[in-house]
Amino acid sequence: MKKLKVGVIGCGSIARRRHLIEYEANEQVEIVAVCDLKAERAAESAKKYAAKAFTDYKELLRLAEIDAVSICLPNYLHAPVSIDALMAGKHVLCEKPMATSEEEAKAMIEAAEMSGKKLMIAHNQRFVSSHQKAKELIDSGKLGKIYSFKTTFGHPGPEAWSIDGAGSWFFNKEQAFIGAMGDLGVHKADLMRYLLGEFTEVGAFIETNAKENTEVDDNAVYILRTSSGIIGTLAASWSYVTGGDNSTVIYGEKGVLRLEADPVYSLIEEYRTGETVHHKLDKIQTNEEGGNTTTHVIDHFIECIINDKEPLISGEEGMKSLQIVLAALESNETKQIISLKQGAEVI
The missing domain is CATH 3.40.50.720 (NAD(P)-binding Rossmann-like Domain)
Known part of the structure; x- marks a missing residue:
């Protein structure tokens, strides 16, 4: 071939x-x-x-x-x-x-x-085993109505990851445009769209309070809502000084899903009946030595x-995830909740 x-x-x-x-x-x-x-x-x-x-x-x-x-x-x-x-x-x-x-x-x-x-x-993030299994469970209706979520992606910053260290383009606003939001936050925006569908409203608080000599964000928290009324938070940070957090929790009518929130089990299902299911799946990719680096991308x-x-x-999917980040920037600047239908054209 x-x-x-x-x-x-x-x-x-x-x-x-x-x-x-x-x-x-x-x-x-x-x-x-x-x-x-x-x-x-x-x-x-x-x-x-x-x-x-x-x-x-x-x-x-x-x-x-x-x-x-x-x-x-x-x-x-x-x-x-x-x-x-x-x-x-x-x-x-x-x-x-x-x-x-x-x-x-x-x-x-x-x-x-x-x-x-x-x-x-x-x-x-869409290719991570726990995320794919979570989507299967959500789509099957096993959790019932989804109420809320919290998702975070944080680590100490790109200094140790980037080939240029502290002098990396990641900290240059003209080259990077955004910091932790573009490095990490947009990944989680894409994941939550994959799991829960499209978001219609975004609010955000964005700060540069952990890194010196840079104008790009290093801490951001979004508040998101879907048209069906699911609400939740998304955090992106370069200030988790003791290590990374790439976890997501989904709260539903019948139970809770914990994704990448346990060192052993990639996905934990917890139900109001008392039933708990632990899944040992392929680990999420990490930047640490010895960690899984296969992304399947x-x-x-x-x-x-x-x-x-x-x-x-696709390009269309990438743009919809980017639109959430752009709306978060607008929200932080205007101190208003931004409608994705008004603030950005959704294809």
């Missing part, structure tokens, strides 16, 4: 610890090119994966043999580089958040439609290309 030939644009930590590793592990893929503005980084990854090295992504896109690319760049470059790649006839897997504005997100979606190529956003992207399927997190 002919292998899909892929390129990776950006050779920082997300490329090294996720995309390149997972492409290499997929037997249907051949990594043929990598690109980074820093020539030594591109050369290092090129040597490791027997690929061509570039410092100009447009030169990489001129390679006719490339079928698909991953965009692993600072947030402000996601839209322009994705659009260039799509218009060059490449399928695109773009890191999150997909863009820095709704206008950029729409332009990416239009480019995918015009080119006939796949556009997928790298939200990995790459495998899904490749499967969608080969079988001509719509990605689970």
Whole structure:
């Protein structure tokens, strides 16, 4: 079988610890090119994966043999580089958040439609075993009516994760646009949409109170409501100094689901009857040494290309999750609850 030939644009930590590793592990893929503005980084990854090295992504896109690319760049470059790649006839897997504005997100979606190529956003929370099992339980009606939720994604910050440490683009407002909200919060916005459906109203408090020498947010709390009246909170933080928290709790009429909230059991079902079910499932991916780093994002992207399927997190899905973050920014600025129907056009 002919292998899909892929390129990776950006050779920082997300490329090294996720995309390149997972492409290499997929037997249907051949990594043929990598690109980074820093020539030594591109050369290092090129040597490791027997690929061509570039410092100009447009030169990489001129390679006719490339079928698909991953965009692993600072947030402000996601839209322009994705659009260039799509218009060059490449399928695109773009890191999150997909863009820095709704206008950029729409332009990416239009480019995918015009080119006939796949556009997928790298939200990995939908592929976590406990999250998929929770959706199955919610959709089955076992919990009855869903009342509320709380979800959080926090860790000490990107200093230890980013290849550039404390000098990383993550802390540069012009390059990052947003901080913990874009790094972590948009993941949870996407997850809660996946589990509970669309949100219609957003309120938020956003602060920069944990990190120095930066203007991007490092702590954010959203209040969210669906059209059916489910309400809950979403927290994104770079201030959890003793380690990460990637947990979610769903409160329903007949019981409670605890996701990634226990060190042993990935999912715990608790019912008002007294019944409790403990699930030992594949662990959620982590950045810690020895932790699970398989996201299943790459495998899904490749499967969608080969079988001509719509990605689970398409451009449209990525934009809807981004709209929640944009509405949270507007809420914090205006001190008002923002209607997603009014504040952002939902496709």
